[in-house]
Amino acid sequence: MNMDKILEIIRELVPGTDVAADTLLIEDEIIDSFDLVALVGELSDAFDVQIGVESVTPENFETPSAIASLIERLREG
Amino acid sequence: MNRLTKFDKFSALTGEFMQRGVRTNFFKSREQIERAISDGSVYYELCETSLLLIFSGKVDKLYFMLLSGGRFPELHLERSTVCEYAYKTGSSPDVADELVKLGLLHSANRERYEFAGTFPSEFPAGVRFAVQNDLGFAEEVLSVCFDPLTGCLPTRDELSSDIAARxxxxxxxxxxxxxxxxxxxxxxxxxxxxxARRSGVGSALVTAFLAAASARRFRLWVRTDNPVAQALYRRFGFAPGRFRSEVFTFTPKDQSV
Structure with missing residues (x-):
């Protein structure tokens, strides 16, 4: 399932953090813009989608759920 | 250099470079990118291991996406150009050599300060929100105080939007x-x-900023060679945080900005 995979990727990127589907990733500074590129790379590999820089916005990465919807949109798109 | 005319092309180019291990200093909103492309001011140079993007303006701004171990494409800069990249304090950025090969010189370091002080209780006397009539004054003060090459100075349009947004x-x-x-x-x-320095104007403005900007956290970037500004911010409870940046510049021969 997408969400489990997304959570696993984030936990690997920022070890020692408690992350759930509705965790505020950007607002609570769990990830910052410097981590975002790494995260996008991992997500692209894991879900075989192409995420352009223009999709790397705070809204799209607000929570793991928001990331899941972004991936859905890109897969349909 | 190639001019970018379509957002789709931009998306495809950058999409290829959003992968594991890539280093970049490019963070702009889709809105900013689309506006720049429609103004005809975005150029790119591509090779297998990296993508260079130039946003042309008063001073050109250089952005890069570099695969690990990769090299930059050949590029002959002709206009005044600035390239700033940020990194986490403690990590070592290693694109400096590549930037120097393009003809850029290291010219400044900046540090990001985070606010951990106490909030002012009142908006100070003597400070007010700018109106459109203040545009000329704001441009003048900014140009007197900031290096045109490294100062990231806003355009007149941007200042005008700032005024509208308070x-x-x-x-x-x-x-x-x-x-x-x-x-x-x-x-x-x-x-x-x-x-007007040493009269409390700077402190009053920072107090007003903390009182006026509705936010939970506050930060700023300050040059490491500007102890006066650092001291001012520290008095308010700003302190160096997790990020630093290096600023590289290129100035064409026989030409000042």
Whole structure:
């Protein structure tokens, strides 16, 4: 399932953090813009989608759920 | 250099480079990118291991996406150009050599300060939000106080938008520009004319910023060779945080900015 995979990727990127589907990733500074590129790379590999820089916005990465919807949109798109 | 005319092309180019291990200093919103492309001011140079993007303006801004171990494409800069990249304190950025090969010189370091002080209880006297009539004054003060090459100075249009959004504060002899997304307030420029310095104008403007910007956290970038500004911010409870940046510049021969 997408969400489990997304959570696993984030936990690997920022070890020692408690992350759930509705965790505020950007607002609570769990990830910052410097981590975002790494995260996008991992997500692209894991879900075989192409995420352009223009999709790397705070809204799209607000929570793991928001990331899941972004991936859905890109897969349909 | 190739001019970018379509957003789809931009998306495809950058999409290829959003992968594991890539280093980049490119963070712009889709809106900013689309506007620049429609103005015809975005150029690119591509090779297998890297993509260079130039956003042309008063001063050209250079952005890169570099695969690990990769090299930059050949590029002959002709106009005044600035390239700033940020990294986490403690990590070592290693694109400096590549930038030097392009002809850029290291010219400044900046540090990101985070606010951990106490909030002012009142908006200070002597400071007010700028109106459109203050545009000329704001431009003048900013140009006196900031290096045109490294100062990331806003255009007249950007200043005008700041005024409309109530993101520009003025006092006698000084201005302060900020931005906020509701969570993080960032102080972008603080400028005080030399004759108005040491009179509390800077402090009043920073107090007003903290009181006016509706945000939960506050931050700013300050040059490491500017102890006067650092001391001012530290007095308010700003302190160096997790990020630093290096600023590289290129100036064409026989030409000043």
């Amino acid at each position: 993101h520009l504060l003025v006092a006698d002899g000084g201005v302060l520009r900020f931005s906020t997304d509701g969570t993080v307030g960032e102080l972008n420029h603080l400028a005080v004319l030399p004759k």
